[in-house]
Amino acid sequence: MYGLDGTVLNTFDMTIFPLMEILKEELDRDMTYDELMHYMSFPGPKSLELLNIKNSPTVYERWVKYVNAYKHGASIYYNFDELIRSLDSKIIQGVVSSKKREQYIMDIKGKKTHDCFSAIVLLEDTQKQKPDAEPLLHCAKILNVAPENCLYVGDSLSDFESANKAKMDFAFASWGSLEPEKFKNTTYTLNYPNDLLDVIF
Structure with a gap:
């Protein structure tokens, strides 16, 4: 996720x-x-x-x-979209975000990642939001994968806390973090998206 x-x-x-x-x-x-x-x-x-x-x-x-x-819109970090597409046939992938669905559609429009996600959990889909565990657990339920077999990739403390509460492994996406110094003790630290391959395989 x-x-x-x-x-x-x-x-x-x-x-x-x-x-x-x-x-x-x-x-x-x-x-x-x-x-x-x-x-x-x-x-x-x-x-x-x-x-x-x-x-x-x-x-x-x-x-x-x-x-x-805003004329420039959202951009993808370090060709992350290519990595997501390359993993499409190898692992089950999902998204958990606090975005509203309308905003998600606008940000992801024109990017070839949406079809790779077997579950998309957004603001409207759960009563509680990160750092609560509910959004991640809801995504795991849709994916039909036990939480302990899930990995959540995120950049914020709320991502980290949500994964811990959901009993999921967490991989820290350091490139987008506002507080990298607070993630020194995470199990997995990613400097670039492709580092995720070493965690998964």
Whole structure:
């Protein structure tokens, strides 16, 4: 199983630059790209809450519109899509993300990874979100694979905590992490997506 943002997809630019606009509109506040990177480890509504933006559900919908209109869109890290396609006939693959389905479709559109996923668990599919175990366990159930036989690849502490609670192995995708120093004791650390091959086989 994979996380998406920070693991498979690089969505920092398309998320942060629109957030700068939101902060200017709502609070007349200027924050730098680096300052806002810290908030990218949280789901969108939580980020707005931490930034003291009121009426966050309405503002979140506007932020999503700005993100969707960002001309460069999301990109794939290090040809991760090629690795996912190469594994399609060898292992069962799934996605667990806190994205809304509409956003998932927009971010993955035109990328040849979607058809490789036998299960896709998104924000609307479970009552609880990461770092709770529910999304990962729900994905395992769809895949018909016991949790202890699953590996979750993610970049954030919420990914790590969710995998631990679900009793799944965890592989740290270091390339997209905002807090790499907190993952020194993980079982598997990946410097590039292809390092996953040494873990699986």
